[in-house]
Amino acid sequence: xxxxxxxxxxxxxxxxxxxxxxxxxxxxxxxxxxxxxxxxxxxxxxxxxxxxxxxxxxxxxxxxxxxxxxxxxxxxxxxxxxxxxxxxxxxxxxxxxxxxxxxxxxxxxxxxxxxxxxxxxxxxxxxxxxxxxxxxxxxxxxxxxxxxxxxxxxxxxxxxxxxxxxxxxxxxxxxxxxxxxxxxxxxxxxxxxxxxxxxxxxxxxxxxxxxxxxxxxxx
Amino acid sequence: xxxxxxxxxxxxxxxxxxxxxxxxxxxxxxxxxxxxxxxxxxxxxxxxxxxxxxxxxxxxxxxxxxxxxxxxxxxxxxxxxxxxxxxxxxxxxxxxxxxxxxxxxxxxxxxxxxxxxxxxxxxxxxxxxxxxxxxxxxxxxxxxxxxxxxxxxxxxxxxxxxxxxxxxxxxxxxxxxxxxxxxxxxxxxxxxxxxxxxxxxxxxxxxxxxxxxxxxxxxxxxxxxxxxxxxxxxxxxxxxxxxxxxxxxxxxxxxxxxxxxxxxxxxxxxxxxxxxxxxxxxxxxxxxxxxx
Numbered sequence: 001x002x003x004x005x006x007x008x009x010x011x012x013x014x015x016x017x018x019x020x021x022x023x024x025x026x027x028x029x030x031x032x033x034x035x036x037x038x039x040x041x042x043x044x045x046x047x048x049x050x051x052x053x054x055x056x057x058x059x060x061x062x063x064x065x066x067x068x069x070x071x072x073x074x075x076x077x078x079x080x081x082x083x084x085x086x087x088x089x090x091x092x093x094x095x096x097x098x099x100x101x102x103x104x105x106x107x108x109x110x111x112x113x114x115x116x117x118x119x120x121x122x123x124x125x126x127x128x129x130x131x132x133x134x135x136x137x138x139x140x141x142x143x144x145x146x147x148x149x150x151x152x153x154x155x156x157x158x159x160x161x162x163x164x165x166x167x168x169x170x171x172x173x174x175x176x177x178x179x180x181x182x183x184x185x186x187x188x189x190x191x192x193x194x195x196x197x198x199x200x201x202x203x204x205x206x207x208x209x210x211x212x213x214x215x216x217x218x219x
Numbered sequence: 220x221x222x223x224x225x226x227x228x229x230x231x232x233x234x235x236x237x238x239x240x241x242x243x244x245x246x247x248x249x250x251x252x253x254x255x256x257x258x259x260x261x262x263x264x265x266x267x268x269x270x271x272x273x274x275x276x277x278x279x280x281x282x283x284x285x286x287x288x289x290x291x292x293x294x295x296x297x298x299x300x301x302x303x304x305x306x307x308x309x310x311x312x313x314x315x316x317x318x319x320x321x322x323x324x325x326x327x328x329x330x331x332x333x334x335x336x337x338x339x340x341x342x343x344x345x346x347x348x349x350x351x352x353x354x355x356x357x358x359x360x361x362x363x364x365x366x367x368x369x370x371x372x373x374x375x376x377x378x379x380x381x382x383x384x385x386x387x388x389x390x391x392x393x394x395x396x397x398x399x400x401x402x403x404x405x406x407x408x409x410x411x412x413x414x415x416x417x418x419x420x421x422x423x424x425x426x427x428x429x430x431x432x433x434x435x436x437x438x439x440x441x442x443x444x445x446x447x448x449x450x451x452x453x454x455x456x457x458x459x460x461x462x463x464x465x466x467x468x469x470x471x472x473x474x475x476x477x478x479x480x481x482x483x484x485x486x487x488x489x490x491x492x493x494x495x496x497x498x499x500x501x502x503x504x505x506x507x508x509x510x511x
Contacts, residue, residue: 004265008297030267031240031274033226131270131482204263 003069004030005204006194010067010211019218020059024051037133041075041141048079052086065089067214070195071096074147077154084155091214092147093161094193097168099145106134106142148172152179159217160186161210163193187213224281231290232317236299239290239318240266241326242277254330254354254503255322256280258289259315259339261480265296268336269480272487276334279491283499286326290318292342308342315346323352330354330503334494335361337479345423348430354503355437357494360479362424363442363450364415366458372451415449421459428463435504438469439497441490445479470497 011021025032026047028039052064066087068076073095080087096102110127127134151158151172158180162169173186191207223245231237258273260266266289267274277287291298292314294307301310315333322328332355333343340361347353365373377383386392390399413420431438442450453473457465472493477486 004296005263030271031226031228128484131484131487133484 003195006206006211007069009206010214013211013215014218017215017219020055020061022051022055022058037135040138041145045075045078045082048075049083052079063088065091065218067091067093068095069093071102071142074099074145077147077151080154080156081150087156089159089218090154090156091159091161091217093210093214094163094166094169094195095147095160095172096142096145097147097172099142101168102145103139103143106139110134148175151176154180155182157182158184160184161213162186162188163191163207163210164189166193189213221278221282224278229321231321232314234299234302236301237290237293237314237318238266238297239288240277242281242287242289244281244284244286253285254332254498255286255288255326255328256332256334256357256498257315257318257322258287259311259333259335259342260292260295261336261339263295266291270482270484270487272336272481272490275487276491276494279495280498283495285498286322286328288318288322290314308345311342312346312349315342316350319350319352328352330505332357332498332503335359336481337361344431345427347436348427348434351434351506353431353434353436354506355439355498355501356431357439357441357497359441359490360443360446360450361440361456362413362415362420363456364421364424364459365449366455368458369451369455373447425460425463428460428465432464432466432468435507436468437501437503438465439472439494439501440469441472441474441493443477443479443481443486444473444475445477 007023011023014021024047026039026044028034028036032047048066052066055061055064064087066076066079066089068074068091070093073092074097076087076090077092077095080090106129107127109129126136127139148171158176160169160172169186173184176184189207189209191210192205194205194207194210224242225245226240226242229239229241231239256277258266258268258277261269261273268276268289273289277289280287292311294300294310298314301313303310303313305313319328319331322331329352331350331352333347333353334357335341335343336359340358343356344358344361347356383392387395390396415421440456442453442455444451453471456471474486474489477483477489481487481490
């Protein structure tokens with residue numbers, strides 16, 4: 001939700017550079033239909049494929065790219081893996097590298113009323129994260145994500161965008177080194193992570209350098 | 220989305236520059252003769268609202284038979300900035316008028332209920348009395364001046380707490396540090412807001428409540444305990460504006476424990492329940508005369 005503004009600006013800049021852009025919300029999020037409790041990662045992956053089909057249908061585009069932020073990057077990589085040759089450019093922006101670590105991050109944000117089960121490797125109760133439900137099924141699915149294991153098999157050049165202070169992607173690069181058949185480019189940008197909002201001083205800030213780099217990749 | 224509602228995106232306004240989502244009952248006859256609800260942005264959050272609150276509220280109201288529009292003010296969310304150079308506040312009110320014009324022209328809407336949280340509440344209130352089509356207002360944490368009772372409730376418990384005096388003496392207390400910063404010429408730009416305690420702002424708000432009530436507007440006001448530094452009891456708005464005759468046209472709620480953006484799902488559901496119930500029980504009078 002906090003990334004809506006950066007993505008809106010990214011879309012405008014890409015469009016100005018002559019690139020068709022489609023932005024969408026996953027099922028159960030944002031403006032899209034559904035309740036988050038009924039959502040799952042398989043469905044969201046399918047949502048990306050539907051968006052790709054819609055975009056190609058609307059624009060007759062012959063080449064398509066995916067830009068995914070955080071979990072969106074990890075799911076974009078999953079789509080690229082399912083569609084060899086179907087995705088020409090893949091930009092992973094601070095992607096979730098380890099599902100386990102991501103889940104621990106979410107659990108730290110759980111409302112005090114429903115703390116995560118301490119020491120439990122697999123959450124068994126629904127949590128509420130920043131006002132959004134995290135069902136046990138979704139938590140298990142997130143926990144199973146492992147980008148470092150799946151990325152080497154991708155038949156597409158990887159562009160990884162890393163915001164200030166994001167260490168997970170450094171580890172990803174080290175893990176991928178020499179294991180991919182396609183080039184991996186990692187760009188570190190001096191922008192704070194755009195999904196974490198400093199409401200006091202940077203509310204609505206747009207990560208200018210990050211957007212500039214992504215537009216360059218699509219030119 | 221549930222089967223009882225359907226949703227469609229529109230480009231509104233004379234320049235088609237405002238992005239809005241219309242949520243309506245699946246049965247088009249269900250919304251006849253009922254007011255259309257318009258949900259405004261809360262701060263700079265786009266039209267889905269904090270924790271998707273606006274989406275859920277729109278779907279709940281539509282399930283109860285109302286048309287609901289939630290749209291982005293110019294320069295927010297997906298809407299384009301205005302080309303006329305209006306200041307932000309006047310631009311927001313002009314956007315609201317354009318959205319209501321669109322609803323009237325394209326959807327035949329005659330009665331409008333404006334809904335807003337925080338800045339959205341202030342925009343709703345200040346616009347409400349300017350347009351006779353507005354028949355109701357749902358104001359969630361609108362700007363409200365502090366009152367004598369507020370200060371007693373706020374400072375009373377603190378005055379008898381030794382740790383507070385300890386921090387004041389050591390210069391660690393927030394107010395002492397702010398005063399020191401101000402004396403040193405280091406103002407905090409993040410705290411620049413209209414001074415709600417000033418007679419000018421009080422007069423503007425009082426006049427807005429009067430204008431809205433004079434044209435028969437029904438009011439639902441919901442306050443949270445999440446803005447304790449501004450409001451700390453249910454009746455504060457009544458004490459702040461003793462010369463405004465709210466009477467039975469106001470339903471007043473204070474949600475203890477809720478934060479300002481209704482982060483907790485339980486508080487969000489409570490708010491949506493209150494709003495939906497009020498929408499169903501309130502007898503909105505049709506607009507009289509032409510748009511002022």
